[in-house]
Amino acid sequence: MNLTGFQPNAARARVLDARMHAELAASLGHLAEVTASADAALALDIEAEASRLSAGRRVPADVFAAYFILTEALIDGDEAAARAALGRIAAAPERPAERTIHRAGAPEDDGLVRTLLARQGGPIKSFAAVTAEEAAAFDTLLKDAFALLSAAAPVLAEELSILLRGVLLARPSDPAVFNFDGASHYQFWGLVMLNPDHMPSTLKLAETLAHEVSHMLLFGMTVDEPLVLNPDEELFASPLREDLRPMDGIFHATYVSARMTMAMTALAACDALTEADRDAARRMAETDRRNFEAGDAVIRDHGRLSATGAEVLDAARDWMERAAAGTALPA
Amino acid sequence: MKSISPDMSKLLGYRLIAGSEAAEARISDKTGDVKSPVRISDKIGTKTGAVKTGPMTMIGDKTGIVKGDKVV
Known part of the structure; x- marks a missing residue:
């Protein structure tokens, strides 16, 4: 199966999801092997999760x-942190079939929020709360956005739905x-x-879903x-941000x-859209295309692509x- | 416990930088720099012109700094 193709593919999404889990299992297996000499009991518990x-x-x-977090703790020799991270892996429920x-x-969700804030490594120290009522309203908007995408681009909608689990x-x-x-x-x-x-509208959310979940698609391809291959220290102008970005960010x-x-x-x-919404979508598509062209120009001038990167981007260029x-x- | 030395090329996420020249030094340094793999591929949704993100991402990467309603 072509995992780097640009055309949406629901089967590919399932394969990428399965592969990420398989890679996680293999990684835990390796950590268990290497931990055995340092802490045999811990190693057995890691292997159990693998x-x-x-x-x-x-x-x-x-x-x-x-x-x-577990990997870093093991490398640091921090048993307590390793045990805590492993405990979270072990205690996590099976991922629900429905998006959460x-x-x-x-x-x-406090644990998830704290972990995300800790892992983002940036200046965000906290989030302001979203109420349960707002979340319920958003869930409706999300369903509407997927329904819209399903009407317009059913394979894309299915692919995004498979990848977006939460x-x-x-x-x-x-x-x-x-x-x-x-x-x-x-x-x-x-x-x-x-x-x-x-997210002021269903249309805007539909575009955002295509945006954010496509980042995840790239994550799945990038195993x-x-x-x-550009070092992160090399910064370039991005089509989507004012600040200079590393080439990986521009590729994304x-x-x-x-x-x-x-x-x-x-x-x-x-x-299925009103004429006004179709016009709005057209304008958004034009803007998105201009952004693609601007970013692609930077990549052509300065990008050092891996074989995977070249395959992925060539497919995007071809579609465009x-x-x-x-x-x-x-x- | 004694610290471990995994083969980073066998680890999800870490092998993304295992092949990078600039990253080799980071991987081999267990103190502090071992956290550099979190820099990889952290992405933020960005939007044209207007609001953008900041660093849910790379350590040391620049943040989206907002002036008024816009990120500049």
């Missing part, structure tokens, strides 16, 4: 984060200092964070090697802009050319 995953266990996003909505401020609703504590539409994090496979204040921004172009182009042609010519396959 076995559960190998047997088909599916885990929520914060289990992946706990694996990274989490929210900052919910007591049951949404954390959160808003910045001080939006005057730092703000966001959404976020995704390699260490939280399956989870996207969304700011409900920046064996990075997308780019460029690729998701192409996927957003795909989604909005399909919505612009969908009879075909779309411009009116010959792209439907999504």
Whole structure:
């Protein structure tokens, strides 16, 4: 199966999800092997979790984060931290079949929020709460956005739905200092964070889903090697941000802009939308295309792509050319 | 407990930088820099013109600094 193709593919999404879990199992297995000489009992417990995953266990996003925390703790020789991280892996429930909505401020989501804040390594110290009522309203909006995408781009909608296993609703504590539409994090496979204040419409949320979950698609493709070989210290102008970004960030921004172009182009042609919404989708698609072209220009000038990165981006470029010519396959 | 020295190329997420020249030094340094793998591929949803994100991402990466309603 072609795992790096640009065309949406539900089977590919399932394969990527399975592969991430298989990689997690293999990684825990390796950690268990290497830990055996340092702490045999701990090693056996790590191996037990590896076995559960190998047997088909599916885990929520914060289990992946706990694996990274466990790895660091073991390397640091911090037994207490390692045991705590392993405990979270062991105690996590089976990932629900239905997508889960989490929210900052919910007591049951406090652990997830704290872990995400800790792992993001940036200046965000806290989130402002999202109420249960707001979360319920957002859940309805999310279902509507997926219904819209399903009408316009059914395979894309299915692919996004398979990859998106959880949404954390959160808003910045001080939006005057730092703000966001959404976020995704390699260490939280399956989870996207969304700011409900920046989703004024179903159409906007549909575009954001295409955006954020496409980051996750790239995460799923990026298991064996990075997308780019440029050092992180090299910074370049990004089409989507004012601050300079490393090439990996520009690659991601460029690729998701192409996927957003795909989604909005399909919505612009969908009879289920009002004429006004189709016009809005068309304008959004045009903006997304301009962003893709701007980012791609930076990559062409300065990008050092891995084999995976080249495959992924060439597929996006090909689709964008075909779309411009009116010959792209439907999504 | 004694610290361990895994083969980073066998670990999910860490092998993304295992092949990078710039990253080798980070991987081999267990103190502090071992956390650098979290820099990899942390992505933030960004939006044209307006609000953007900041660093749910790379350590040392620049944040989205908001002036008024816009991130600049």
